[in-house]
Amino acid sequence: MTADPYAANSSSASSSSPPSDAAHRPYREVTDAGGRVYRIGESDRDILGHSRKLMVYLPWLTMMAISVFEYAYGSAEDTLSHAHGWTQSNTFWILSVWVFFQAGIAFPAGWLREKGVLTARGAMYIGSGMCLVGFLALSHLSNVWLAILGFGVVGGVGAGLVYATCINMVGKWFPERRGARTGFVNGGFAYGSLPFIFIFNYGFDTANYHRVLDLIGCYVLIVVVGCAFFFKDPPKNWWPADIDPLTYGDTGKGADALAKNPPAVKQYTPKEAIRTGMLPLMWIALVMTAGVSIFGISFQVDYAKEVGFGPLVAASSMGVMAVINGIGRGVVGWMSDKWGRKSTLVMVIVVLGLAQFGVIWAGDVKSEGLFLFFAFLSGFGGGAFYPLFAALTPDYFGENYNASNYGLVYSGKLISGLFGGGLGSMVVAAWGYDGAYALAGxxxxxxxxxxxxxxxxxxTRGGASTPQLVA
Known part of the structure; x- marks a missing residue:
């Protein structure tokens, strides 16, 4: 009998596994040279009863459903203002509060999930009900403060619970090939809003706004609950049975992606991740990048009108931005598996910056074609960084605490929402659009x-892991 080359600890499947023969299927926990533990031997079907691909498609459908909150809201603002007697400032603050709570709930929700207080399915169920409340509030509450409470706070928390759960679910189930899949799921949060943008532009008025908003709220509830029924996290330290985590750079499915993006050397708790210095750097980078993205979403149509472009070009530029924003997320996720996560992230952020200067140029020469082209680039860069940060976080800090760790990184959007929209409007007033776009670049x-x-x-820079102290 030969010795186990991995010095594995043999165990049997825990009681958390589903009933059936899979409940007694053995697994092993192997430890690499750096002290990281991998649980191998169980396939996705052993744990779920079906392929883990479902943990890509269901989160994707859910993200498309909740995308109506952020990306289609601007198309509904005029009708809501007339129906409820709100000012433009009122509608702006309703969305700003929504962004604040949507991003802010990510860390506490992740912490509760990892403490076992809240399951993935439970988070989705609670979030779906809160999403419905958000749309009912937007439909029936004319008092702006109540609307802020209902849509901004309750709806924001609900959408944030769903968003964070979907993104983390993909990262946990695809530790070896998470880039393309995280990007695909994240993309649904942008282009999923397209049908609602058309509805709000062509079939939404003061005569039917109650019915339309109520139906959208019910639609979101049904989709989220239906998908959530199948949600389940893998066991801690789980690793796909068909890949050797200790020789990932040599052979096996997903080896190329792992060679470019090696797994984290250990499972970092949030405190440990912060102490590495890398999580704070990621947070700062996300704050700045998301601020530029939100600035572009907030002011691109207004700038187009200021320059003198027609309403069709102004509206088309926003449509182009929304579509490319979503598609770009999936494309860069795939690219990051091939080129490496960090290099792809840097490229995306540079493209976003160059696009801001390009918008200024297009406005100066009064070229509608150039304006649409740079709207395309801005949309690409302005969405593609989100899945890259979502994939980079477990790459650096592991999957076991990913819900909390990515919640901390994503909380940077709290600050971005304030300076991308509010501070952005102050800079536009003081320096004009050219100055504001230059600052964004x-x-x-x-x-x-x-x-x-x-x-x-x-x-190390050569790719080797350094020994880690294991508690």
Whole structure:
């Protein structure tokens, strides 16, 4: 009998596995040279009863459903203002509060999930009900403060619970090939809004707004609950049975992606991730990049009108931005598996920065074609960085605490929402659109420089892991 080359600890499947023969299927826990533990031997079907691909398609459908909150809201603002007697400032603050709570709930929700207080399915069920409340509030509450509470706070928390759960679910089930899949799921949060943009532009008025908003709320509830029924996290330290985690760079399915993006050297708790210095750097880079993205979403149509472009070009530029914003997320996820996560992230942030200067140029020469082209680039860069940060976080800090760790990184959007929209409007008033877009471009370039400083904790430049103290 030969010795186990991995010095594995043999165990049997825990009671958390589903009933049937799979409940007694053995697994092993192997430890690499750096002290990281991998649980191998169980396939996705052993645990779920079906392929883990379902943990890509169901989160994707759910993300498309909740995309109506952020990306289609702007198309409904005029009708809502007339129906409820709100000012433009009122509608702006309703969305700003929504962004604040949607991003802010990510860390506490992740912490509760990892403490066992909240399951993935439970988070989705609670979130779906809160999403419905958000749309009912937007439909029936004319008092702006109540609307802020209902749509902004309750709806924001609900959408944030769903968003964070979907993104983390993909990262947990695809530790070896998470880039393309995370990007695909994340993309649904942008282009999933397209049908609602058309509805709000062509079939939404003060005569039917109650019915339309109520139906959208019910639609979101049904989709989220239906998908959530199948949601389940893998066991801690789980690793796909068909890949050797200790020789991932040599052979096996997903080896190329792992060679470019090696797994984290250990499972970092949030406190440990912060102490590495890399999580704070990621947070700062996301704050700056998301601020530039939100600025572009907030002011692109207004700038097009200011320059003198027709309403069709102005509206088309926003449509182009929304579509490319979503598609770009899937494309860069695939690219990051091939080229490496960090290099792809830096490229995306640089493209976003250059697009801001391009918008200024297009406005100066009064070229509608150039304006649409740079709207395309801005949309690509302005969405593609989200799945890259979502995939980079477990790459650096592991999957076991990913819900909390990515929640901390994603919380940077709290700050971005304030300076991308609110501070952006102040800069436009003081320096004009050219000055504001130039500042956005410079901010993006600084964010790219910060991203260049990112290094996987515990791993040398040559790719070897350094020994880690294991508690």
């Amino acid at each position: 410079v901010t993006s370039m600084i964010a790219a420089a910060i991203a260049l400083l990112l290094r996987q904790p515990g791993r």
